[in-house]
Amino acid sequence: MRLRGIMPFMVGDEEFPSRSFLLYWRANAVSAVGTYITMLALQTLVVLTLHGSAAQVGWLNSTRWLPYLVVGVVVGALVDRHPRRPVMITTDVVQAGLLAIIPLLWWIHLLSFPALLVIVMAYGTAAVINGAAAMSFLPRLVQRRHLQRAHARVDGADAVAQSAGPALGGLLVSALGAPLAVLADAATYVISAITLSRIDVREPPPKTDTTARKLVLEIRAGVRWIYRGSGLTTLAIATHGWFLGNAVIGVVAAPYALATLNLTPFQFGLVGALGGIGAALGAAVTTRVGLLLGTGRTIIACHLITTASVLVMFAAGGASTTWTPVAVLGTGVGLYGLAMGMSNSHEMSFRQLLTPDELQARTNTTLRSLNRAVMVIAAPPAGLLADNWGIRPTLLVAAAVFAAVACGLALTPFRSVRAPA
DSSP, rough: BBOOOOSSOOOOOOOOSSSHHHHHHHHHHHHHHHHHHHHHHHIIIIIIOOOOOOOHHHHHHHHOOOOOOOHHHHHHHHHHHSHHHHHHHHHHHHHHHEEEEEEEHHHTOOHHHHHHHHHHHHHHHHHHHHHHHHHHHGGGOOOGGHHHHHHHHHHHHHHHHHHHHHHHHHHHHHHHHHHHHHHHHHHHHHHHHHHHHHHHOOOOOOOOOOHHHHHHHHHHHHHEEEEETTHHHHHHHHHHHHHHHHHHHHHHHIIIIIIOOOOOOOHHHHHHHHHHHHHHHHHHHHHHHHHHHHHHHHHHHHHHHHHHHHHHHHHGOOOOOOSHHHHHHHHHHHHHEEEEHHHHHHHHHHHHHSGGGGHHHHHHHHHHHHHHHHHHHHHHHHHHHHHHOHHHHHHHHHHHHHHHHHHHTTTTTGOOOBOOO
């Protein structure tokens, strides 16, 4: 099955990569480094600074993604009505300001777990809006024949950030403490906003006829597009399943590394860096793998690699020497990153090649919202399961979920999907 998508209008005849794409890529890369620093810093802050449990890490992760569930589909419809670059710039600045509040509260001895959750929820709301604009902006910067390569470039930068961010985050947390390490992310959002302001792109003017009724109709059209006849349904449902497994991993990773395996923050950062190295390798080879196997089989293979990676993480709990758990857990996280680096560009380009420009933000944000909704719902029970049943058995639950996703896709015609070269 070969895709015959509908693609937009704003892209010229420039060869890839264009100056505008490179600016977009740089902005994404620098903010991604800060984001991975913050992800490590916030989890470390909960476990070590606030002496929290796996359940509290679950609530933190759930709160981070809750705005996708609450406002995601509305945001997608609203972003489709506005130029996307100004939305990205504004939300970058807002995210920087919100993150700067965390070290301020810590400095005046007012930082608590409830206060952290409020800030993280506001930060997550700004991130929802930013993500809706950013993902739907990319098809306006590159021609359709370059879209998968563009996503692979972005994934490659994100993979490098995934390597550098946790390692740098581990050093910053060790040297300055988790609250102050968050300031690094705030600075990267400012740099991202400045970089995006230099992009020269022609976008349609904002629509001014917004009414509640029209907004509801547009939201409904976006959901209907995804699940009725667009060709996205099978992958969408499988991705919901992947996010269920990912929610479990996100909850148990920090307690498993810091409490069960007794890794230091620096060692935890090194493990995260190995995940980034794996993702960078995956992004580097993904285009060739896709041409060889096809889009569907590449994505299925990635889910099988993810399953194997979680089993390797599980094996780290049986190690006895000081650095063996670091090596084994790092190998598992590296394989996890490899699968993500290989699969994401194919999933995103598959989605965007089928989606018309006027539905891009709604399609992207609706799916992201539903995927994050899975994480919101699954993260707290996963934390409770880990606290009461044990972290290692909970890892086996995640492996079973990933295996089910791979097998489910392999049993459908999606396995034969092949995007345009």
